[in-house]
Amino acid sequence: MTGARVVIIGASHAAIAAATKLRSLSGDANITIVSAEKDFPYQRPPLSKAYLAGKSTFENILLRPENWYEENRIALRRAVTATGIDRPEKVVRLSDGSRLSYDRLILATGAIARRLPAEVGGYLPNVYVMRDLADANALKSEMRAGQRLVVIGGGYIGLEAASEASKKGVRVTVLEAADRILKRVAARETADDIRALHLSHGVDIREGVQLRRIVEVNGMAAGVELDGKTILPADFVLTGIGVSPNTALAEQAGLEIDNGIATDAYLRTCDPAIFAAGDCASFPWKGQRVRLESVQNATDQGITIAANIAGDERAYDAVPWFWSDQFDLKLQIAGLNIGYDNVVTRKGANPACRAHFYFKGDEFLSVDCLNDPLTFALSRKILETSRPLSREQAQDPQFSLKSAGSLPL
Amino acid sequence: MPHVTWILPDGKKIGADVSAGTSLMTAAVANNVAGVVGECGGCLSCATCHVYVDDAWLDKVGPPDSIEDAMLEVTDTQRTSSSRLSCQIEASQELDGLILHVPQ
Numbered sequence: 001m002t003g004a005r006v007v008i009i010g011a012s013h014a015a016i017a018a019a020t021k022l023r024s025l026s027g028d029a030n031i032t033i034v035s036a037e038k039d040f041p042y043q044r045p046p047l048s049k050a051y052l053a054g055k056s057t058f059e060n061i062l063l064r065p066e067n068w069y070e071e072n073r074i075a076l077r078r079a080v081t082a083t084g085i086d087r088p089e090k091v092v093r094l095s096d097g098s099r100l101s102y103d104r105l106i107l108a109t110g111a112i113a114r115r116l117p118a119e120v121g122g123y124l125p126n127v128y129v130m131r132d133l134a135d136a137n138a139l140k141s142e143m144r145a146g147q148r149l150v151v152i153g154g155g156y157i158g159l160e161a162a163s164e165a166s167k168k169g170v171r172v173t174v175l176e177a178a179d180r181i182l183k184r185v186a187a188r189e190t191a192d193d194i195r196a197l198h199l200s201h202g203v204d205i206r207e208g209v210q211l212r213r214i215v216e217v218n219g220m221a222a223g224v225e226l227d228g229k230t231i232l233p234a235d236f237v238l239t240g241i242g243v244s245p246n247t248a249l250a251e252q253a254g255l256e257i258d259n260g261i262a263t264d265a266y267l268r269t270c271d272p273a274i275f276a277a278g279d280c281a282s283f284p285w286k287g288q289r290v291r292l293e294s295v296q297n298a299t300d301q302g303i304t305i306a307a308n309i310a311g312d313e314r315a316y317d318a319v320p321w322f323w324s325d326q327f328d329l330k331l332q333i334a335g336l337n338i339g340y341d342n343v344v345t346r347k348g349a350n351p352a353c354r355a356h357f358y359f360k361g362d363e364f365l366s367v368d369c370l371n372d373p374l375t376f377a378l379s380r381k382i383l384e385t386s387r388p389l390s391r392e393q394a395q396d397p398q399f400s401l402k403s404a405g406s407l408p409l
Numbered sequence: 410m411p412h413v414t415w416i417l418p419d420g421k422k423i424g425a426d427v428s429a430g431t432s433l434m435t436a437a438v439a440n441n442v443a444g445v446v447g448e449c450g451g452c453l454s455c456a457t458c459h460v461y462v463d464d465a466w467l468d469k470v471g472p473p474d475s476i477e478d479a480m481l482e483v484t485d486t487q488r489t490s491s492s493r494l495s496c497q498i499e500a501s502q503e504l505d506g507l508i509l510h511v512p513q
Contacts, residue, residue: 024443043450050452061450065439072441296455299448323454330476332454373453374479381483402482 003028006309007092007100009082009249010108011035012044013295014278016063017302018106023072025310031074032100034092038079039133040066045295047136048160049325053167054140058133085253087271104273104309107250107261108302111243111279111293116152121214124221126236130157131243142236145169150224150234152211154181156324158240159194163326166203173204173232175224180207184242187343189356190368194326201327245280245291258282260291265315267305275308277301283316290338294322319383321376328352332376335366335383344395348372355379357394364389378402411505415442415460418513427500433509434458434496444511451496453477458495459484463508467491470498470507486512 006022008015011033019031035041041063050056069076077094084093085105092100113129116122128139139161142149147170151158154176162172174181182191198205210227214237223233245260256262256270260282267275267283278298282291300318307314322333329352340358348354353371357364357379364383369376378401382389393399410426415437417423427436437445437458446457453476462470470493473481477497481488495509 045452046450060435068439068441295448295450299446321454323449323452325452330453373476374482376454377456377479377483 003030004103004309005030005101006032006104006106007102008033008106008108009092010106010110010278010280011037011041011076011078012108012110012278012298013063014108014298014302015106016041017299018108018277018306019072019074019302020064021303021306022309023074025306025312029310033069033074033076034080034082034094034100035076035078036081037132040064040076040078042133043295044132045323047133048130048157049164052136052140052143052161052164082249085249085274087253087274090273102273104275106302106305107269107274107276107280108278108298109246109249109261109280111245113239113243114241115239116211116214116241120212121216121221122239124214124216124219124237127214127221128236128238130161130238130240139236139238143168143170147171147235148233149173149236149238150175150232151238151240152224153240153242154178154183154205154207155185155240155242156182158238159198159326160324161238161240162198162203163201166198166201167327171202173206173234174198175209175211175226175232176205176207177210178207181205185337186368187337187340187356187358189343189345190331190370193354193370194329194331197327197329243279243293245282247280250276250280258289262289265317266308266313267301267316268308275305277305285336288338290336292320292336294320296321319380321380330371330373332369332373333366334369334376334380335364337366340365342391344391346375346395347397348375357389357391359391359394362390364394367394375401378404411500411502411507413500413504413507413509415440415445416463416508416510417443418511429499429501431500432496433460433498433500433507434494436500437495437509442511445495447496453480453494453496456480456484456494459486459488459512460493460495461489461491461510461512462493462498463510464491466504466507469503473497484512 043061046061081095113131151174212225215223250261261276304316324331337358346355355369355375358366367379389404414424425440434447448457449455
């Protein structure tokens, strides 16, 4: 589409990937990014890792240098939100009263960190979530040796923050309501390894505990009360209980919502002029609808949409991958484990190095690699090329994953 | 500041002065070197910052370590004996004048 007016709502990984790809495919597209934040767009994963640790500065984590936008003729509107979409007129209304006409609109509105209800103290000033730069800065300023942190929720975000805090000498307790950490996202085998890692660094992990309320003293959180009246004192609290897709704008515009803004395989919403990408979007995948919260998904979806807008039609079919850094563990995940019913473990070169392979029956779905980048790299290749891998091969350290699929099973 | 030149598959050259200590993936993204993505931000998880080190510079840049060597197995572009992930190369005075080739 020559000279197309493309408006992107949101300014994180999906948005910047889409703008970059679109500019490379179309020199004359008229690209505008609408960002609710006042800062230039930045990478999110380091917020709970290197940035929180103080190892990366804000300049280090910028997605693009500040002059990139002008040099690439991409209009970046900062500190302004989209308040409505007029679909028949193809116009986006902004909070500063201005209006943007579009030929194609990309919704990359991300997700919103869930909080506990205000009645139980979820909104007290020293109860944090971990989603954006302001959250990371606030949390970072609290992380001093000897302080006590209670993390509510044993998912990846909470465990990463627990690791960074613990490394700074903060005394950390992680609370998980389910019977084990990482219940929603990983197998028991992976959870067991990660629990052991945290325990070895002195993090207190309590699973299967029900929270009653955050204890308030003088308007601040002073501890967390569990069922049974146990009180865990805290100087600050982090809530890591998941996110909700930011669908308000899409809902208001009458777009179809199904655990996120629903798209087809081309990442188009029910309005063919509007696409959705990243944490806010749900898309068809192996006969079901999924919504993923990851940089890879956001980036690759942004690129796919740019190609579709530029006329190079393609369905989104990337193999998902994820990573997490905790203490000295490098966890890398390839594939999606949805629907797994059995797991086998492949031992690596040393005890800290291993990989847990997820299967549904005989079908290889995904793998969690702990300090084992080679297995991660080769498994990704296997999934990308849809080569078969059997349970026996996966768990046999003598079997070369390089040869998977090249020999008869 | 050390000067680095990226040569794109079509022969186009992009040169930049890069402050010492900056990773050459970060520098490539900052200078719009198409083909160097740096999806994971430099934590050795994505292999999207693959480059070929110019033959004249191979010795000075040196070989990849074992993790990088593993990740080079999943580059989208062809691996060769001069392949490196540019997030693992830091700009330095010693590398002033470095030439990197961006894979097709």
